[in-house]
Each structure stands twice: as C-alpha cells, then as structure tokens.
Amino acid sequence: MPRVVVFDETGGPDVLRVVDEPVVEPAADEVRVRIEAFAVNPIDQLVRGGQSPRPVRLPHARLGVEGTGVVDAVGSTVTGLAVGDPVILGAIPDFETRGAYAEYTTLPADRVVPRPAGLEPVGAAALWVSYFTAYGALVERAGMRPGDRILITAASGGVGRAAIQIAHQIGAVPIAVTRHSATVDGLVAAGAAAVIATDREDVVEATRRHTGGVGVDIVLDAVMGPGLAELSLAAKLGGTLATVGWLDPRPASFPANPSLTIHRYMSLADMVDPVTAGRVAAFLTAGVRTGVLQPAVDRVFTLDDIVGAHRYLEQGTAAGKIVVTP
Incomplete structure (x- = not known):
C-alpha cells in the first residue's frame, strides 16, 4: 500500500x-x-x-x-x-x-x-509556496515596480531567494539581508545587488549607504520579532513594509517609521482564489520559461x-x- x-x-x-x-x-x-x-x-x-x-x-x-x-x-x-x-x-x-x-x-x-x-x-x-509568497507580497500587495529598491530579510531561505529572482524579473533592485557573513557570496551569486550581513554591520546604516541615504522603497520581512521596529527605519518615508513570516517567535515590535504602508501577507488566503492563483501561475510559468526563475x-x-x-x-x-x- x-x-x-x-x-x-x-x-x-x-x-x-x-x-x-x-x-x-x-x-x-x-x-x-x-x-x-x-x-x-x-x-x-x-x-x-x-x-x-x-x-x-x-x-x-x-x-x-x-x-x-x-x-x-x-x-x-x-x-x-x-x-x-x-x-x-x-x-x-x-x-x-x-x-x-x-x-x-x-x-x-x-x-x-x-x-x-x-x-x-x-x-x-x-x-509554489515560496514564489507565490514573494510574488504576492511584492507585486500583488506592495506594488513593486521597475527600479524599486527592495530590502529582503532571511534572504537565504526559499522566499528570500524567490524574491531576489522575482525582483529581477520585474526590473527592481534586490538588497539581501542575512545573519551570517558566510552566506554573502552565495547571495551575490543568486542575484542580490548588495548583501547586508547583520553579524558585521547594522542593517539600517548599511541600507542607507546602499541607497544614497534615502532608504528602500519596499521591505520584505520574513522574520518579525522585536527587531521589526528598527528594520522599518531602513525604508524611505512613504515606503512599504510587507511581512510574510514569523521566523522570530517573539512578539513583534511596532514599526518605528510612521509613514509606512504595512501589509501582513498570508499567501494561503490568495492561493485558494482561482483568479489570483491563475495570475501567479502565468507569471511563474513565464519566468521558468525564460530562465529568470530557478x-x-x-x-x-x-x-x-x-x-x-x-x-x-x-x-x-x-x-x-x-x-x-x-
């Protein structure tokens, strides 16, 4: 059996x-x-x-x-x-x-x-889950556009790597965040325009340095936890924060950037909608066919x-x- x-x-x-x-x-x-x-x-x-x-x-x-x-x-x-x-x-x-x-x-x-x-x-x-989550949060909710700078936490994970590739497919600029310096080269090879390793540099200061002091257009966060307040300061005024996970089980702090538009994205809710699922499937199929999504x-x-x-x-x-x- x-x-x-x-x-x-x-x-x-x-x-x-x-x-x-x-x-x-x-x-x-x-x-x-x-x-x-x-x-x-x-x-x-x-x-x-x-x-x-x-x-x-x-x-x-x-x-x-x-x-x-x-x-x-x-x-x-x-x-x-x-x-x-x-x-x-x-x-x-x-x-x-x-x-x-x-x-x-x-x-x-x-x-x-x-x-x-x-x-x-x-x-x-x-x-499906990683790419649907990254696409749904960045495109369907945050409205990612060509030229946008995207800060991606937990970038070594499935959603993070999917987000890097999807940003490239749209024409946006992915900036990866990782906890370990040892993963920097791998994320650069995966397509990150820059990588911030939090074991050696401050994420907000490094983000400002990579964006000419302005901050990113969108923060895609899969961590949550008490570090969310500080992370929100990496976004520009009027920017967007999209959270897609809770790798840190501790209570999340309230974002310290009051001008942010905040989306708490739960992909499973969209996956059961045939119209949204069909749209995502078409996007992913095109990306696989062209080789951008791997x-x-x-x-x-x-x-x-x-x-x-x-x-x-x-x-x-x-x-x-x-x-x-x-």
Missing part, C-alpha cells in the same frame, strides 16, 4: 512516522495525484510542534501544503485535467488530513496548476528520512528549499 507521513502527538521531529494507507478514490470534483516530490516548509514545523495557527485533529494528523506529481485519477465532474498530466499542488487547504507528505493524495481539481514545461519534480516542489533547492531527502528532513529544517541553515521524494 502507498505510504504517508503522520503524527499522533505534537513535538519534535521524532513524532513523525511513515505508515501504509489504502489509496483513496477522488470525489466528483477532485483529482488524485501520485506525488513525485514535496517541500518541507516552516509551517510544517509549527504544526508538528504544536504551534499551528489553527486546530489540528490528532491522532493521525498529516503535513504538507505543497508538492508536485502526476494526475493518477480524476473525479466524474472534472474537466481540463487528465490522467498523466504533470501538476503542482497549488494549495492544500486541509493539509492536516490529506497533506503532501505522502505517495498519493486527493484534493479539489481547482487546487492544482499545470507544472511548467522543463521543470523537473524536485524543482517544481520548491516553486527554484533553489538546498537538500533532497527520501520519505524514509522525513525525521532527518525536519531536523535539518530546525537547524535554520538551509540555503533554499528542503525537498523530499517518495
């Missing part, structure tokens, strides 16, 4: 276990997908650790909000999809009961999007080593996405 990752209690990576489950037939409006690869995201760590933003039913809960695979079966009312179509799981709203950490899953047909031609499964598994994968694990994948996630050192293949 196909395998699936479940957990019966919250806690560390060791609560995850691989079990056998029968294949489920799709409902009339659903498709069944044979998973070829899935990504491990910070939201998975939060849910597994008991910090889920919504209740999770235990025991036998599942994980995984994104992945890629091939359509294995279609429901009786589904049109536009056929067995054998390569797809990306665009959003799994009930991931705690049928998430992507599995060899097969079923989900509504409007929650999958075509996989861009030429994108292999490992890369495709690293595409998902960064740090390490690939097998399903049998899902505990190891979560241990690696907790280290917080991944330069790109962590991907698992069944």
